[in-house]
Amino acid sequence: MIVNETNKANPTASEVDASLRVPLLALFGGAAVWLVVGSVLALIASIKFHAPDFLADCPLLTYGRVQPAADDALLYGFCIPAGLGVMLWLFAHLGQVPLRGAIVPAVAANLWHLGVFIGLAAILLGDSTGFAWLEFPRAGSVLLFFAYLLLALWATMNFAGRRERALYPSHWFLVAALFWFPWIYSTANLLLVAWPVRGVVQAVIGWWFADNLVFVWLALVGIGAAFYFLPKYAGRPLQGYYLALYAFWLLILFGSWCGIPLGAPVPAWLPSISSFAAMMTLVSVLSVGVIMCKTLCGGKKCATLGGPYCFIRFGLGSFLISALMFIAMACPKFNLLTQSTWFGPAQTQLQLYGFFAMTMFGAIYHLLPRVVGFEWPFPRLARLQFWLSMAGVVLLVVPLAVGGVVQGIKLNNPGVAFLDAAQATLFWFRFSTTGLLLMLVGNLLFALNIFGLTTVWKFALVKKAIAMVKAPLEIAEVKA
């Protein structure tokens, strides 16, 4: 690498990117591992529906442990670290200030992955807390919390010290996301795991936490990233500063109140407020849709098929659909049909993978070569991943959603035996399991690229180190 003799007060873009190298490789590398692990676990869980005896004698792999582990591996193992990495890059890049003291975020990233490992192991060993999306016991969750705090602190310091002071819409979403997670995570862990509150209010807090993490936090980071990459690739400015502001405000104001399902065993005001909030969140989703359409229309048509642009567009489109599914589930009539059916998991998977993971793939495929300084070792595999992941998500979500509606119709008919309703969904599961398989292959390709890039970089480092060790000897010999 050529030593940069530019003015220290004006770091170049490549300097900024280079400062993020170690933390981002730590974050994304671990994220890629958990992505593959999560896919494998999800596939195992899905196969168990077709063959209940599959791996049934291993208590670590019983469905009730493997399914939550798969979900948590995807959310905590991949989504949140990838989101944090993209956030760090966006802050540094938009603010044009390199990340100082990058060793701390790198250590924090490893702490996070250690926490995820402990948490997943705990779930598989039977030590889960029992709360959806909060299964990691204290050992894991404390690590996650402090790792996040460190990363958020570094991101905040970078944001506060930015050279380019003007704020771009993505900033709002990302800064809010930095603040969001510690509050909800600590509240949920304190009130549910450390000093549990009594009775059904545990479920209320659990729903509040799940909504704020899986819906609001992911939406904030995903939309924040998408609002950066979409105009960049479309070659047009983001269509609607004020509309984006409106979408942001409505999302955080009302999105945080959704989550209590209708018909829950809690006083009627709680589900009613959640339904009301879901209706208002519809406006935020519509606004994002309008922004997306307006920014894309008339934008540059040419794009590498399967490149980051495709990922981002698919991701944001999936956000619109999954958010609409989420809001539909809060409508009384539709809720009667789909509550407690497979429609819920279908919506969650679309949100986690179809929206957030795909957006992160697009962002990572764009930014990591700039950060590491090398191109992707397998660019064609990266494009192949888009098709595999997209096909996988569609094959997973659509049949699952349809199966959920079918199940709901049958369950609402007291004349239909429960077993018939359960059997009816098995047909749709065949497609979903295939989808999971495709997603697993796609994720493997992603991991391959990440590790290939890491290896290329490390190899170059080693080569440079060897060169540095060798070079002075020659001069000394010459001098002598």
Place this chain on the structure above:
Amino acid sequence: MKNGCYIFLAAFIALGGSWLGLVYGPVHQLGGAKQTMVLNSSDTYPLQRPGDAALGLQVYRANGCAACHTRKVRQTGMACNVELMNAGKNPVAVTNLISSLSLTNLTKEEADQVAGQITSAGGKSEIHIVATGPDIARGWGMRQSVAEDYLYDAPVQLGSLRAGPDLANIGVRAPDANWQLTHLYAPTGEVKGSTMPPFRYLFELRKTGGTPSPEALQFPKDFALPDGYEVVPTPEAKQLAAYLLSLRANAPLYNAPISP
């Protein structure tokens, strides 16, 4: 917004608002919940689970049963049925009156009217309140689940998916410990075509000694065990079965009123 501080403030207000409304509010309103009285009775509800059942809740949690089973009965409506208790001094008139009226699935006003008519004719009637809804019709419960049903649960695991039937009243539907255990060991033995995984690791398959163990599971006739073997539940399996047997939520309460 020009300033990072404003974004922080916006996020603080939004999240603080939802924290107040969905965390602080419910904790304030429901967190100090106490036992309540069963309607028209001096029994308190709920009762603490006995030791094995309380441990069984932890086995339920550790094996992630809530991933497939919910524990909440939903009610979508309520109805009144009028029942004649006493034909009074004029049985013919009362009987004629009843045959001309609809006595089931009425609203409260209609039921009051009908009851008033019966009283005027000299008879005595009683109004029975029932819960209605697909869950109720399916026999999963007689009333909806309310906060009091989860008072002594730690953690509260309502479940969110019905890959398997709802368990709120499984202790009423399947009160036999042996059935619960054999179903856990081999679900397809008890329910043909079930997609529930077998929990064989909660049991011990061992050679029958001189006399069969009193705890050995009694399987249905068409379920074949290898000759000379018996299945004995581990303590965990027994605790889980005890927990499942303790799941009953049919007691009429003030906030889930049904006639006893």
Place this chain on the structure above:
Amino acid sequence: MSDESKSCSCQSPEGEPSAVRSTMPMWIIVITLVLVFLGAVYFDRYGGWFDRQVYGPYTSAYQLEEYQPKSGAAAAAAQGKRVYESVCGVCHGPDGLGKPGQAPPLAGSEWVNTKGFDRLAHIPLTGLNGPMQVEGKDWSLSMAPMGAALSDADLAAVLTYIRNSWGNKAGEVTTDDVKAVRAALGARPQPINGGQLKAMPE
């Protein structure tokens, strides 16, 4: 992926994006306001107004109370209370204390706490023209025959309710009792006055 960057400049876009400060589409604001209104209506109807005991599908504490299973005496008392609140309570007050110039009190009234029911039953069936003394005070008002339109069962229930509420402790009035009084009065009874009432046996 950058091997194609030389041919298509959109592949590695440089330059940071910007946001256009265009005006917001008005229809989004309209939709927001419509949804706020609809949501408020929905919450008003189904939210149970933050009551701790009201779970869906019950929509109010009142409805929950209505649907409590009541047996025998409790049911009759509930019926009597309902009739009272809709017919008598308007003038005599929800607590039976009456209002000067409007209606005399029923709580502790000697006209209510009688051994028999005959005299009392006349009042709602015929109507009453003052003057009369109630609990030591003079009242000179007139009351319409409010009970004439009620069924026997309803009137019996409300009289029983009045005789057993607010400290009153008198016996119940059955449907047959009311029927008998009505039959004795005939088709269109004249309003009774205070003197006639006093003269009647209890």
